[in-house]
Amino acid sequence: MAAIPLPLLRFLLAGPILALLAGCASISEITIEPSHLTTAPAVDGYVALDFDLLSSFPFVMPPSDSAPPPPGARPYSVADQIPAEIKKLDGQKVRLTGYMQSPRLELGRVVEFKLSRKVSPYSGFEPMPYLPDPPRMNEQVLVQLSAGIKSVEGTPITCLGTLHVRGMYQSGYLVSIYQLAADQVLDAK
Numbered sequence: 001m002a003a004i005p006l007p008l009l010r011f012l013l014a015g016p017i018l019a020l021l022a023g024c025a026s027i028s029e030i031t032i033e034p035s036h037l038t039t040a041p042a043v044d045g046y047v048a049l050d051f052d053l054l055s056s057f058p059f060v061m062p063p064s065d066s067a068p069p070p071p072g073a074r075p076y077s078v079a080d081q082i083p084a085e086i087k088k089l090d091g092q093k094v095r096l097t098g099y100m101q102s103p104r105l106e107l108g109r110v111v112e113f114k115l116s117r118k119v120s121p122y123s124g125f126e127p128m129p130y131l132p133d134p135p136r137m138n139e140q141v142l143v144q145l146s147a148g149i150k151s152v153e154g155t156p157i158t159c160l161g162t163l164h165v166r167g168m169y170q171s172g173y174l175v176s177i178y179q180l181a182a183d184q185v186l187d188a189k
Contacts, residue, residue, distance in 0.1 A: 046095040051117035078167030109148025142176035156188035
């Protein structure tokens with residue numbers, strides 16, 4: 001089965017996303033053909049994933065207020081937005097390559113970070129000529145490490161571990177829909 005090239009996938013998703021944002025469609029009306037979602041065979045017990053697969057569906061962030069939904073409206077659900085083919089990855093051992101973003105340190109070692117498709121153009125020390133688009137919720141994975149590692153921002157890394165597909169909230173805010181309990185973090189060069 002052939003995978004859809006990323007530019008074509010973005011083109012195919014543009015219509016449903018715009019309809020969703022304009023209020024002409026709801027999440028339940030937007031579908032993606034499961035035949036387009038493919039993964040590579042497992043190597044060393046880890047299934048190779050990429051961000052094209054993980055971000056292959058439109059994802060709408062929950063409302064920021066805690067007001068109940070209007071009468072007759074369906075309550076917000078993270079799980080309803082995630083395709084069944086991606087939910088099947090929950091609990092799987094995976095291999096994913098990306099860039100470390102927003103590391104959280106304990107005793108000088110990184111114990112948690114977001115793995116993203118792209119490296120941030122902003123290091124925090126130089127003026128930024130524009131504000132880049134932040135990654136969407138389904139374009140990043142929260143990686144958690146039991147034993148810390150040194151920070152490796154700006155270079156590609158490969159994370160191996162168990163993927164969890166579910167909404168994770170901190171202080172009432174959705175912070176992740178993908179979490180990876182990392183067994184290993186390797187230099188991807």
